[in-house]
């Protein structure tokens with residue numbers, strides 16, 4: 001834990017030290033942060049925003065790290081993201097899920113793509129709208145098999161997101177909301193496989209986020225992500241969190257959250273801190 | 283958990299009330315006549331230090347620009363002024379301003395307001411008043 005903190009602090013400081021190598025054509029904080037599966041968004045949910053700060057005809061490249069520690073589990077996510085034209089985003093993420101008392105991580109790869117269909121979260125009257133997919137592949141499917149997953153190899157999530165910033169809307173502070181609808185078969189995002197004995201097919205799950213910008217670079221918000229409950233062996237709950245995200249410049253952002261992950265694989269009331277860093281090299 | 287959810291639900295239903303009835307009268311919050319003049323002076327100064335933006339203003343009569351911007355910000359914030367300049371479409375015609383350049387100018391204005399000590403909420407309100415002009419300014 002200590003060494004991890006030190007490495008992360010080092011990443012953060014080195015990124016701050018090269019501050020403003022990235023001029024960034026979009027306004028600060030419009031990159032969003034990086035969600036658990038690698039998409040630009042909040043911490044839990046992909047938004048309609050496109051990763052990085054590229055605008056018309058430009059591209060962006062970045063990397064991220066997220067870790068969440070709850071009572072019986074630890075989740076680490078590492079990955080990269082690229083975007084072009086403030087239109088198209090691709091991402092690759094590796095989730096490593098550690099279970100207390102169980103040797104070996106449970107790993108899942110997630111390849112994401114997102115396309116902005118319409119609008120600009122700040123400037124258009126209607127929300128910015130994007131559609132995306134997340135192709136998920138379990139590298140270690142034994143546990144998924146053991147808990148009764150229909151498929152322990154791979155699954156695909158499809159989603160549509162709408163994001164809108166209302167300028168100066170809450171007592172003079174900017175307000176952002178996002179609503180996402182996801183079609184998914186994944187159990188615990190896919191870490192416990194895809195589909196189950198209670199429900200094997202796709203279900204539609206709503207995910208919502210809201211935040212207020214206290215300054216141009218500091219956001220305070222909350223998120224809620226509904227999840228399927230496919231396995232008869234375990235109850236699966238929604239995820240929710242309260243977060244602070246800081247955008248010191250267009251090269252890096254840091255998110256600290258308190259996350260309530262509910263019941264996971266039979267362990268009730270899993271909650272704890274969530275930390276995430278995203279940096280943009282271009 | 284239930285308590286937390288109700289709290290989040292409240293946030294969202296609150297959404298409906300957030301946008302209605304915003305008094306568009308924040309001239310005093312900008313610092314009145316003096317505040318607006320300071321913002322515009324800082325703004326022009328910021329522009330003159332930005333290599334990518336300053337080139338647009340090579341042939342510009344800065345005395346007029348200053349006067350028109352002061353009028354515009356005063357008027358938009360509910361102050362006692364009329365805007366007597368040209369329409370945003372006419373002014374920026376032929377400049378082929380990109381989205382990136384537009385955002386850069388917004389950032390320069392934010393920096394100008396920071397330097398003038400303009401409160402965050404007044405800054406946000408001015409940005410909200412100006413943002414709808416974007417379609418008349420970019421890609422012309």
Ligand code: HEM
Nearest residue numbers: 338339341342343350351354367368373379383384387412
């Ligand atoms: C919300 C954004 C903007 C607002 C509210 C705004 C407002 C104004 C106003 C009030 C004037 C004076 C009009 C007059 O003389 O009658 C002006 C002039 C001018 N603006 Fe903007 N402007 C904005 C964005 C931009 C951007 C992004 C650029 C370039 C990157 C730009 C370049 C110019 C130039 C070069 C002039 C002087 C034109 C001349 O020489 O006659 N403006 N603007």
